[in-house]
Amino acid sequence: MQTKTMTDKHLLGLKGMSESELESILDRAAYWEQYPQKVTQHLQGRFVANMFFENSTRTRFSFEVAEKRMGLEVLNFTAAVSSVQKGESIYDTVKTLESMGIDAGVIRLKPNGVLDELARHVRIPLINAGDGSNEHPTQALLDLYTMRKHFGAVRGLTVSIIGDIKHSRVARSNLWALGAMGARVKFCAPDAMQAPELAEYAPYVTMDEALQSDVVMMLRVQLERHEQGMLNSAEQYREGYGLTVERERKMKDHAIIMHPAPINRNVEIDDELVEHPRSKIFIQMSHGVPVRMAVIERSLT
CATH class of the missing domain: 3.40.50.1370 (Aspartate/ornithine carbamoyltransferase)
Known part of the structure; x- marks a missing residue:
C-alpha cells in the first residue's frame, strides 16, 4: 500500500x-x-x-x-x-x-x-x-452523507441551495462535492447575496424554480454580516427567500429540506418546518x- x-x-x-x-x-x-x-x-x-x-x-x-x-x-x-x-x-x-x-x-x-x-x-x-x-468540508460531507443515506445515491439529484451564497463556505463546499458526485446544483439568492464567480458552476434561479428540486437546502442568514444594507429586514428576507409553509407545499412530494444550522427560525425557514417530516436538519447534525x-x-x- x-x-x-x-x-x-x-x-x-x-x-x-x-x-x-x-x-x-x-x-x-x-x-x-x-x-x-x-x-x-x-x-x-x-x-x-x-x-x-x-x-x-x-x-x-x-x-x-x-x-x-x-x-x-x-x-x-x-x-x-x-x-x-x-x-x-x-x-x-x-x-x-x-x-x-x-x-x-x-x-x-x-x-x-x-x-x-x-x-x-x-x-x-x-x-x-x-x-x-x-x-x-466536513459540513458538506455530512450533507452528502445525509442525501446518500436518504436517496441511496447522490448522482442524479438536483439540489437547490438558497440564501447568502456570497458569504457561504457551506455553499461552496457543497457545490464542489455535489458536482464531483454527479448531482446538479442550483443557487437562489437576492442580488446582493450572489457570488457571480460561481454562476458558471451553478445557475441562479427564481425561488419557485429552486423549490422544484430533490433537496432544498436553506442557508443561515448571517444577520451580523448585513448591517450595511444588504438585508433590509428579517421579515423582508422571509417574504422573498424564506422557506415558508406556503412554499413547502410547492415542493415535490419526495423532496427533503436541509439546513446546516444554526437556524434563524421564521427567517430563512418557518418554525413549523424545522421538524417537519420532510426536514433532515437534526438528522444532518x-x-x-x-x-x-x-x-x-x-x-x-
Whole structure:
C-alpha cells in the first residue's frame, strides 16, 4: 500500500476531490455510524488540538465527540482566552502546538487564504473546520452523507441551495462535492447575496424554480454580516427567500429540506418546518460525528 503524503492527509477543502475519494470517506462514516461501541481505542495515544480562531458550538462539539469516540487525547483551544488576544499570530500559535507534539489539528478561521499557507508550513495534518467564506468540508460531507443515506445515491439529484451564497463556505463546499458526485446544483439568492464567480458552476434561479428540486437546502442568514444594507429586514428576507409553509407545499412530494444550522427560525425557514417530516436538519447534525470520525481517521492513519 502506498504511503500517504502530507498533502493527502490534510483536509483543506473539497474542491478538486474525486468522486471515489468522497465516496470512501462516506463509506467509512457509514462504518462508524453503525459501530457497536460508543468509544474505541482506534487512535489511542494520539493528540489532536481543536484550534478555533472563530466562535463555534456545534462544529467544535461534534469534532470533540468524534475525537473522544476514537480514543484520542483532545486539547481545546479558543482564541478568546488565548495569546492571540495579545497579538500572537495564528501561524505562531499553530507552530507552538505542533512543537508540543500534537498529531493533528482541527482549525477554524475567519480570514480566507490563511489555511493553505499554514498547511505548507506545518508537519501535522490539518482539518478545515471552516475557513472564512472559502470552504467548510466536513459540513458538506455530512450533507452528502445525509442525501446518500436518504436517496441511496447522490448522482442524479438536483439540489437547490438558497440564501447568502456570497458569504457561504457551506455553499461552496457543497457545490464542489455535489458536482464531483454527479448531482446538479442550483443557487437562489437576492442580488446582493450572489457570488457571480460561481454562476458558471451553478445557475441562479427564481425561488419557485429552486423549490422544484430533490433537496432544498436553506442557508443561515448571517444577520451580523448585513448591517450595511444588504438585508433590509428579517421579515423582508422571509417574504422573498424564506422557506415558508406556503412554499413547502410547492415542493415535490419526495423532496427533503436541509439546513446546516444554526437556524434563524421564521427567517430563512418557518418554525413549523424545522421538524417537519420532510426536514433532515437534526438528522444532518447526528451525521456530523461519524463523518468527522472518518475524516480524523483519514488524517491519522
